[in-house]
Amino acid sequence: MxxxxxxxxxxxxxxxxxxxxxxxxxxxxxxxxxxxxxxxxxxxxxxxxxxxxxxxxxxxxxxxxxxxxxxxxxxxxxxxxxxxxxxxxxxxxxxxxxxxxxxxxxxxxxxxxxxxxxxxxxxxxxxxxxxxxxxxxxxxxxxxxxxxxxxxxxxxxxxxxxYTAPDQTSLVGAHAVRRRKYRNVERWSSGEELAYSESVVGLRQGHVAAQAVTLDQHTVMLAYADGSRSLIDLVGRQLLVRPTAWDQGTDVIAWLDQVVPPERTVSPGVRWLLPAGSAPEALRSAIANGRTVSKSPIEVGPIHLDAWAWSTESTRRSPISAGHCRVR
Known part of the structure; x- marks a missing residue:
């Protein structure tokens, strides 16, 4: 295999x-x-x-x-x-x-x-x-x-x-794409902008920094059949990118497919979807089995695949400083 x-x-x-x-x-x-x-x-x-x-x-x-x-x-x-x-x-x-x-x-x-x-x-x-x-x-x-x-x-x-200790990652000078007008059901990875550079991909909500995923030779990408991509770094931080959720989202996905080599790409199929109209909290609870992450990934340990949770400590470790774009 x-x-x-x-x-x-x-x-x-x-x-x-x-x-x-x-x-x-x-x-x-x-x-x-x-x-x-x-x-x-x-x-x-x-x-x-x-x-x-x-x-x-x-x-x-x-x-x-x-x-x-x-x-x-x-x-x-x-x-x-x-x-x-x-x-x-x-x-x-x-x-x-x-x-x-x-x-x-x-x-x-x-x-x-x-x-x-x-x-x-x-x-x-x-x-x-x-x-x-x-x-x-x-x-x-x-x-x-x-x-x-x-x-x-x-x-x-x-x-x-x-797992290794997270480096200080920054999105200074990164490209940024805005979220589309509508909000997707799967919003545990929501943010006002998706920012990406040669070394980091992350989300930003207003002036509040969100978790970033490092792009390096150890990064693993889950390539879903619906066009979505999930990036996982050595720390266990994960970022879900849906092409339909962002302006130029398809271009970002195509870029990720080029950056992450085939030997680090996993193709699990279609993601586990919940009924339309489910609240973000319900999604986060269902996908993460009800576990709330409130500490650093280093303290909590491994992060559940396809789960997203805000973390004050991990935010300080992974500031996102890219340009700010409001939702249209």
Whole structure:
């Protein structure tokens, strides 16, 4: 498997959800697993395992998560896991309001803003589950897992990113593009302007500096099929850039595709979308599993993929000083 082939193949979204649910219950708050599915063909997924907690405990938590994932992929679920899950799903399917309530937990359609999966379809998928199909799904997801761990941790694969202390980054002299008139649903990466230079990309909101991502030989870029790009630096800082959110956004994306080499580009598929009209706070809570980041990334540890949170400490470390442009 090449380094660019990082999209995991899961036979269905239900299988991927089963794997993530099991890992959450096994490890509790030790880390935050998530899955990013594309529903274009129903097969592509990328898995993110992110350690929570102080930096000193981050490495241990990350390795615990990775070990649990590895064990699950090798051995599959416990003997009673499939039967218990099937019984639970059948109880939900028999409830009057299940298709609009509990069944949404078993389906990814709602988080994509689509109609809820019919109870009959979920019952059929659940009835077809086997321990081996779940194990195979976990193995596929494990091969392409993106795991963020603290600095000085020896990674078992290329996709585990090292962390280092952030440098003083500045966007002085950077180019800047304005946000379009409308506000996008996914606004955890919102700002009045997107500024970029040869070494830094970042956001600015008024005169308040926002977090910046360093562009260097270690920067990883997630290239989504919808044209969006997420930049991740060694510190774990991440910036989501949607071409439709900014004037000249398409040009910025094309420039990023040239700056970041193919060997540092990951193509996970389409991002996990929430229904139109969701508040930024709800998005931030849903994508980041309810965790609020209020300290430096160095103190908090790895940052969840596709999550955005303002940080006073990281703002001081990463000032954005580019020209100011108001939203039209």
């Amino acid at each position: 090449s380094r660019r082939s990082v999209a995991a193949a899961a036979t269905s979204s239900l299988l991927g959800r089963l794997v993530m649910d099991w890992l959450r219950h096994q490890q509790g708050a030790a880390y935050s697993p998530s899955s990013d599915y594309t529903r274009l063909d129903g097969t592509t997924a990328i898995t993110s395992l992110v350690a929570d907690g102080p930096l000193a405990k981050g490495a241990e938590a990350a390795w615990t998560a990775y070990s649990a994932f590895t064990t699950f992929a090798e051995n599959g679920p416990p003997a009673n896991y499939v039967a218990d899950y099937r019984d639970q799903a059948e109880r939900y399917a028999q409830e009057v309001h299940a298709p609009l309530g509990e069944l949404s937990r078993l389906s990814d359609e709602l988080v994509h803003g689509l109609a809820c999966t019919p109870a009959e379809q979920i019952s059929a998928e659940t009835a077809a589950l086997t321990p081996d199909s779940i194990r195979q799904c976990a193995a596929d997801m494990l091969r392409t897992a993106v795991v963020q761990v603290p600095n000085a941790t020896d990674p078992p694969a290329w996709s585990l990113l090292r």
